[in-house]
Amino acid sequence: MAESTIHEGTEGALSRRKQREQNLYAGRVKVHPMAIGGFYRKLKWAAVIVLLGIYYIAPWLRWDRGPNTPDQALLIDMPARRAYFFGIEIWPQEVYYLAGLLIMGAIGLFLVTSLLGRVWCGYACPQTVWTDLYMLVERWIEGDRNARIKLDRQPLTGQKLAKRLAKHSVWLLIALATGGAWIMYFVDAPTVVGNFFTGQASFSVYFFVGMFTATTYLLAGWAREQVCTYMCPWPRFQAAMFDEDTMIVTYEPWRGEPRGKPKKGKTHVSPANLPPKGPDDSSTPGLAAIDWEQANALYGRDKVDGKGDCIACDKCVAVCPTGIDIRDGVQMECIGCALCIDACNSVMEKLGRPKNLITYDTLANQERRARGEKPRIRLIRARTILYGSLLAVVAGIMLFTLMTRSTHDLNVLHDRNPLFVTLSDGAIRNGYTIKILNKERAQSSYTLELGNLPQGTLSVVGMNTPRARQVQLTADPDSVTSYKIYVERPSSAVEQTTRDFQFRLTDRQGNVVVQETLFRGPER
Numbered sequence: 001m002a003e004s005t006i007h008e009g010t011e012g013a014l015s016r017r018k019q020r021e022q023n024l025y026a027g028r029v030k031v032h033p034m035a036i037g038g039f040y041r042k043l044k045w046a047a048v049i050v051l052l053g054i055y056y057i058a059p060w061l062r063w064d065r066g067p068n069t070p071d072q073a074l075l076i077d078m079p080a081r082r083a084y085f086f087g088i089e090i091w092p093q094e095v096y097y098l099a100g101l102l103i104m105g106a107i108g109l110f111l112v113t114s115l116l117g118r119v120w121c122g123y124a125c126p127q128t129v130w131t132d133l134y135m136l137v138e139r140w141i142e143g144d145r146n147a148r149i150k151l152d153r154q155p156l157t158g159q160k161l162a163k164r165l166a167k168h169s170v171w172l173l174i175a176l177a178t179g180g181a182w183i184m185y186f187v188d189a190p191t192v193v194g195n196f197f198t199g200q201a202s203f204s205v206y207f208f209v210g211m212f213t214a215t216t217y218l219l220a221g222w223a224r225e226q227v228c229t230y231m232c233p234w235p236r237f238q239a240a241m242f243d244e245d246t247m248i249v250t251y252e253p254w255r256g257e258p259r260g261k262p263k264k265g266k267t268h269v270s271p272a273n274l275p276p277k278g279p280d281d282s283s284t285p286g287l288a289a290i291d292w293e294q295a296n297a298l299y300g301r302d303k304v305d306g307k308g309d310c311i312a313c314d315k316c317v318a319v320c321p322t323g324i325d326i327r328d329g330v331q332m333e334c335i336g337c338a339l340c341i342d343a344c345n346s347v348m349e350k351l352g353r354p355k356n357l358i359t360y361d362t363l364a365n366q367e368r369r370a371r372g373e374k375p376r377i378r379l380i381r382a383r384t385i386l387y388g389s390l391l392a393v394v395a396g397i398m399l400f401t402l403m404t405r406s407t408h409d410l411n412v413l414h415d416r417n418p419l420f421v422t423l424s425d426g427a428i429r430n431g432y433t434i435k436i437l438n439k440e441r442a443q444s445s446y447t448l449e450l451g452n453l454p455q456g457t458l459s460v461v462g463m464n465t466p467r468a469r470q471v472q473l474t475a476d477p478d479s480v481t482s483y484k485i486y487v488e489r490p491s492s493a494v495e496q497t498t499r500d501f502q503f504r505l506t507d508r509q510g511n512v513v514v515q516e517t518l519f520r521g522p523e524r
Contacts, residue, residue: 030152031225031323033135034145034315038342047123048132056177059184063087066441069478076186088402093409093437100398104391111387113241115379117248121234122337127227130178130220131321134171141167145318171221172213179212225322228335235332244364245378249338251327251358254370256310262351263307309353316340316358326358408444408475409437410505412515419520426491428521434503435482438475444507446473448485451502453519455493459486487519494521 061073063086070077075084083090083098090097109120121128142148142163154160183205184192195201196209219227228235242248310327317325319340322333326340344358365375415431423429438444449470450456457467461484465471475481498518505513 028226029323031321032145032148032152033321033323033339034318034343035139036315036319036339036342036346038339038345040338040342044123044132044337044339048129051124051129052133056181059181059189065089069441070188072188074185075188078186089439091409091437091439093411094405097398097402100394104394104398107387107391107394110241111384111391113238114243114246114381114383114387116336117242117246118235118238118334118336121228121335125335127219127232128321128335128337130174130216131224133174134220134224135321137170137174138167141170168221171217175213175216175220176209178216179209182212183209225333228322229333239332241383243381243383245362245381247360247362247377248330249326249334249336249341249358250330250361250363250366252356252366252369253327254366256308256327256357258306258308259310259312260307261311309348309357311347311351313347315343315347319343330363406511406513407439408446408505408507408511408513409439410503410513410515411435411437412503412517414517414520420522422491422522423488427488428491428494428519429486429488430519432485432487432503432517433482434485434515435480436473436475436505437480438477440477442477444475444477446475446508447471447506448473449504449506450487451504451514453487453489453499453501456487456489456501456519459488460484461486489519489521494519497521497523 058074059072062071063073063084064071065084070084072084073086076082077084081092112120138148142151151160151163180193180196187205192201192205196205223231314325316327317323317340319342320326321337321339322335324331324333326334338360341356341358341360345355348355348357361369361375362377365377368375411434413433413435415433419430421429421431434448436446447470448458450458457469458471459465459467460471460473463471467488473481473483498520500516501519503515503517505515
């Protein structure tokens with residue numbers, strides 16, 4: 001009997017555990033955002049138009065750089081190992097500019113997040129921008145929220161099939177244009193378009209266009225809010241940049257609760273309807289939470305509906321692209337697009353109630369409003385000063401290096417084998433390969449000399465010149481020119497195994513580039 005009881009108890013525990021484990025998974029509920037107008041929706045459309053316009057048009061802009069150079073304004077030329085940004089040309093040796101841009105982007109994102117919350121996610125993130133575009137196409141073809149829900153529930157008919165084929169065809173065309181535009185930043189745009197449609201483009205072009213077409217179609221058309229909720233790491237750590245003075249999309253529960261539909265024959269009380277309690281009441285009219293005792297005394301207990309400004313219409317949920325309820329508080333899934341603000345304001349306007357029940361505000365201000373105090377915005381805080389200072393320093397360093405960048409550079413590579421050679425007269429010779437990087441569009445002349453190497457002389461392989469302290473060299477325009485150099489010293493001057501010295505390269509304008517290296521000799 002006891003064993004039977006134990007067995008039944010064990011089975012029951014295992015069953016309950018299995019049930020809990022099964023309940024941990026929740027299937028995706030498809031989100032059908034409703035169309036909404038308003039200030040923030042217009043702001044989002046403006047961002048979509050500007051960002052997509054830049055993305056699709058920028059590769060077609062031209063910039064004259066002279067003969068034998070690409071005339072595309074924005075180009076990352078992988079075969080030539082160059083990057084062009086209008087009048088700026090970046091060489092492989094200057095990859096630190098890319099690192100600087102990435103650092104500036106990260107710090108700038110931290111700064112914006114600490115000030116305005118997730119506005120990047122709501123307005124400028126590529127996932128948001130392309131998803132907005134895809135949902136616009138979906139709305140044009142299949143209708144608004146209710147029509148799309150109805151269409152999803154219908155069995156497959158000729159009309160439904162036609163709408164779905166039309167929608168996915170347009171989605172694929174947008175995805176193809178997106179993948180093609182991406183490739184145009186790496187090859188000449190007019191050339192690659194012609195080659196692409198005539199079958200003359202390289203395999204890599206077709207591969208990357210196909211890859212970006214597929215990812216755009218899948219992420220913007222199918223995954224949508226799941227990218228923001230599950231795939232993107234940003235929501236996981238952006239909370240570390242929030243504080244009580246960060247502007248976020250927030251709901252005013254002190255004003256909206258308790259929720260309820262308007263009742264006939266009842267008086268609805270908003271904070272703005274209540275006068276000051278007396279001459280000593282310092283609260284700001286229209287801000288403080290409702291005092292129901294005051295409201296009942298003013299309008300009559302049986303006349304007051306006892307409800308907050310929120311009428312539980314759920315329109316804020318219907319317009320949300322991630323399908324959340326902002327009234328539940330700050331959530332990881334909220335991308336800060338503020339469409340719920342437009343939705344709520346449209347309802348409040350129809351009812352004649354104060355707007356901004358859902359609003360852009362800080363948590364600190366919400367507490368102040370609930371107490372009837374005046375809100376205030378604190379943009380200058382410790383973290384914003386830190387982020388702003390770091391951003392200014394990095395931007396200043398990049399601007400300084402860009403403005404003072406040299407038109408030439410020098411790289412020196414010591415021979416690995418042998419490290420040195422002892423000549424018949426006892427002199428010690430080291431071999432070097434030097435590379436002169438000429439960033440100018442014309443051939444340039446340079447003087448190469450030795451520094452900090454007493455009794456050292458140099459000679460150039462292939463040039464019929466005597467050994468000397470300095471030699472005259474030339475470099476081809478907009479290219480890297482290599483020379484094989486020998487440096488010799490008398491045996492009596494080689495007092496140590498290794499000695500630091502410099503190659504000094506001077507152009508016609510007197511600009512000097514110094515490269516440190518070693519002169520090696522036998523053990524002493």
